[in-house]
Amino acid sequence: MTATYDATAAMEIVNAHAPGAACVDDGVLFLEPERLVESVQSLRDSGESDLVFLCNLTAVDQELHFEVVYHLQSLDLNHILQIKARVTDREDPAVPSLTGLFYGAHLQEREVYDLFGIRFEGHPDLRRMFLWEGFPGYPLRKDFLQMPGQVRAGLPGFPHESEENAWPVPGSVPQRPMHPNDPQPEGDLVVAEESEESS
């Protein structure tokens, strides 16, 4: 059975090489983007963790910041570790590229750049992979295809479901600074009435 590698043990290895680069936040290993490369290199090269197989590389738009998620796997020791790198700057998110360590990161990083707009410094051929160069915006960002009034499209609630667990609770969505390529709402924006009509 593939065991999940203990995040604190991984943190000690990383801190041994790059002091202060790693911290564990409720069981998940977070690495500092600035020293990401040498911390991942330490995890890969140390015999004890032996995380040589880059399983999965993707990103999540947590609305206030981006999270680049790495899953590293050791084939011989049969354990897997999830690493996250948090990028707070939404205007120009950038993370050092792991193509130096893992050749498998080439295409996955290009996909994340294409769909999220996160630049990977040091990637030899960072171009959009699925969409064409002139495509406006980055599709998988939460503010892409944003409805006016900052309310995210999708499933506010279900007709037969009771009112109290309607989701998301109106006004609960944190206000974010308007993104330049957001569709500009006409006239003044009143969040309050929007929510009455929809529920």
Next chain:
Amino acid sequence: MIIGLEHYLVLGALLFCIGFFIALSKKNAVGVLIGVELMLNAVNLTLIAFSRFGATEVALSTQVFVVFIIAVAAAEVAVGLALALVVYRNRQTISVDRTTLLKG
């Protein structure tokens, strides 16, 4: 009007002159080789005409002679084109008038 030896000789001469003109006036090395081929063919035609209308004992030797000419012509084209290739590879051009290295 019987088709005699003279008809073939005139035809051969005309063909030879056309080939000669092409060989002299074409800029491209392959064009010159085409001219040379035409000249050789003209000569072959006249030889075969002599073989047909000439005396019988000469008939066979002229045909053997033509076989040799065709063989030599094939070898000559092969070497000529190989030369053109080498000239092209070093001078990036095979137009005859620009490859004037031998000039003093």
Next chain:
Amino acid sequence: MSDFGFHLAFWSLAAMTLGGASMIIISRNLIHAVIWLVMSMLGIAGLYLTLSADFIAVVQVLIYVGAISVLMLFAIMLTPRAERDNSQNIKTGGPAALVVLLVMISTLWVAIDTDWGAVREAALTDQARLIGESLIKHYILPFEIGAVLLTAALVGAIALARQDDEDAAVHAASLQAELDGEGSVDPVNVVDPPIAAEAPDSEAAS
């Protein structure tokens, strides 16, 4: 030789041959020139048939149309497209035409005027056997020398056309330059080619 069929054949083949040859002078594109050459070669093969030299006619088709014209097309393909125009050399065009005219007049006058003492016996039959035997019996020495010449031409052509090492390096370097996008590499000062020219080594070494 006087019946109508023979006349028709001779004149049409003559027109085909001379027409093809003159189109070579006029045509703009070199590939068209080669194709007109092929047409005139076929015309000449037909003329050989009218002279009942059928072995030579078939050999002519086999060697000229089958091999030499394809060889020329290959040569044209290997050289750049810019060189493909079949243009005349204007400044030497004039004097060349003069010389050719002179040659034509003299040869035609000789052809028509002299009495060739043409005699019209029956044509040779079964040339293939006769030529074969004479090549082996009577003309054995030229036959052997011809063989040596053909081999020498073969080896010479290959040696010339083959890329040896530094040429390959230049070629590989220009390819790499092409891929990297800068200008084409100056063939002279290629000190050590960026790509180790190991691909053509196998050929050079063998």
Next chain:
Amino acid sequence: MTTADDTQLAMQGTIEALTTGDGSEPVVVNLGPQHPSTHGVFRLKVTLDGEIVQDAEMRIGYLHRSMEKLAEERTYTQNIPFTDRIDYLAAMSNNLAYCLAAEELLGIEVPPRAQAIRVMFAELQRVASHAMANGTFINDCGAWHTPLFYMFRDRERVLDMFEMTCGARLTTNYMRIGGVAFDLPDELLPTLESFLADMPDRIADYEALLMENEILHARARGVGVISPEMAINSSLSGPVLRATGVPWDLRKANPYCGYENYEFDVPVGEQGDCFDRFLVRMAEVKESLKILRQVVDTLPDGPWLADVPLHARPEPGEAYARVESPRGELGFYLVSDGGPAPYRFHCRPPSLINLTALKEMSVGGTLADAIVTLGSIDIVVGEIDR
């Protein structure tokens, strides 16, 4: 959706690129997106010097439906049909991977009968997909569709079984969160028995016909070679990784749905060339039949679906579940924020990541080798572009 310069290149005479400038220039040939052997709308821009491939660059995105964006606005159950269309040649494996991830999020226990049924259909899907992969591979080597039709004969029988149980041959949409949609129809098991009875001598035919074929050896052996270290570093998975000699199979390393109590083996190649991948796929089909035999013998009865509310809402968290699909390690990374729809839905596409090493495999070989290598990696464009 090609860019301006692509359409311009296509419109302007492609022969121009051949002969401008001096020296013999590299020829840029576009294999695809409309090409008989790129297995779908996949485009490979190949730079050739004569017949030798100098550079192979992929242009993908022609089938990009941005499923990951769409999935964020549908509930967990509504997303299941999406997974069929990601890898339309192995829909069952996709469904299984997604349901495992969702169950991990929701913390649902799957009844044993459902687990056995899931294993059965995952292995049936592997047999069908490998039949398709090997058939098209030999077709790329030039055999005139004959082996392909033989292998399609077996694939048809598997697709008929799918149609029997869930009504669809290709996009099955059969698995639900917590189990499977319907119970097995009673005529399925006899058909499966006869299928398992016939397959061994069919496979003996293929081995006799195809393995000894000298031309197939000449075309596929020593072509598209990759070393085990390079394979692991470029995160290849599935038959492509096992052909290099690395014995890594998720069904053994991280058994899911009860694979630990079936006895089967993992075939491993030696040189890591196209022919080894073909051999590994052939051997894997035999192993799958062994598993199917055991599943049919030990099929438990009982509920086939745990009771899960239609719009189940997992509490905030994330899950990454992986399945050994016919093409490699197929993973689903789901992030939930408490809502009925996944906050983030990411699918790890084995076809796309296996293509990372395509350039290394095909540079240096001829154009024909590049086509054969692409065929041996067995890509599905739906999974590449998602």
Next chain:
Amino acid sequence: MTDLAQLGNVLGAWYDFRDLNNLQRLITEWIAEWGPDWLASIVTGVLGALGILAVVGPTLLILIWVERKVISRFQQRYGPNRVGPKGLLQPVADAVKLILKEQLAPRAADKLIFFLPPVLIFVPGILIWGVLPFGPRMSVADLNVGVLFLLAVSGTAVLVIFMAGWSSNNKYALFGAMRAVAMSISYEVPMVLALLTLVVFSGTMSVNGIVEWQQQEDVIFILLFPLSAIAFFFAASAELNRTPADISEAESEIVAGYHTEYSGMRFGLFYAVELGNTLVVSGFIATFFLGGWWLWGLDQWVPSWIILLVKTGAVYFLLIWTRGTLPRLRIDQLMSFCWKALVPATLLFVVVAFVERTLLISEGWDTTVALPIMAVFNIALTLGAIMLFARVARPAPLRRPARIRMAGSDIGGLRAAREVASRREEPQFQVGGD
């Protein structure tokens, strides 16, 4: 005299369909009586051409149906059975469809050279038929340089293919044309050498002469020179661009090779000529190596051209069989096979033919005794040559067998891989290698 022959004499020569030549002689004599003499020669030429077209035209249509049905039988499917009874009208439907299709031409194509090939490719296709003898006196032109004529005409087809490929301004077409030209030129050499052994042995270059020699010596050449037969078969299938050497129109690599840009009836012409060439080449293989219209005396009874058609059908089935089942070879493998295997082998057999010929003529061995011995010797030599080639000329990767091992218990990364590789016992699955 068999009763059939008596029947022929009684009813007059033209009833005797065993030799269609009688018919033609009858007609020309009738014309010679009243018309000018040149008219007779033209009429015989026209009759010969009409005879050929009468044979080629319908057989082409039937062949398209036969090929598709036979290949579909290989592939576990029915093949065309919708149009007409058992799909017989399918070729007609295809032809009509192709005629109605629009004739496209690429914008930057070289117009003159783009439109010529579909017409010109028919010339060698039909010219070759002139030399094929259907019966003792039944061949359009019994040239005494027949074999050379066959090679010359099939040589010109290469030029037409190049014109088609180059002029359609399409990279796939150019690749196809260059491959077709390179391959047909290099496969002409083994073809010439294979036919040289026959010409040397039978002493004549006329195709009919070769058949008569086989009739006279009561032996068919495939027994005497099996390797020449194999070499000629493979060189001819390479010349025709058929699998396993159909790289010039390899649809999996270069879409449709030299006729990618041709559509409508132009593509139809290419397709028809390809089938016509296959038919005439299998006819020549039957004539050279299987004895053509002669079959140990049977040709007294059965019309000779029927025997030839049956043998051609057998060879044609062999060509369909290889097309249906074998994968395609790469261009460099084809070239190395031609120059490193076929040419030396056929050269060896030319020497053997010369030696045996001198033994027969100058030593004056009795052919009835000598020929069987030579046949056995040649067959043994062929098998030896093939074994030697199979042993020696295997490329490096093919020497080691391809092996599959079962990982068993050690699942993991590189360490587990080394363990699996270092195992002693026999691998579970092994194929290939010597």
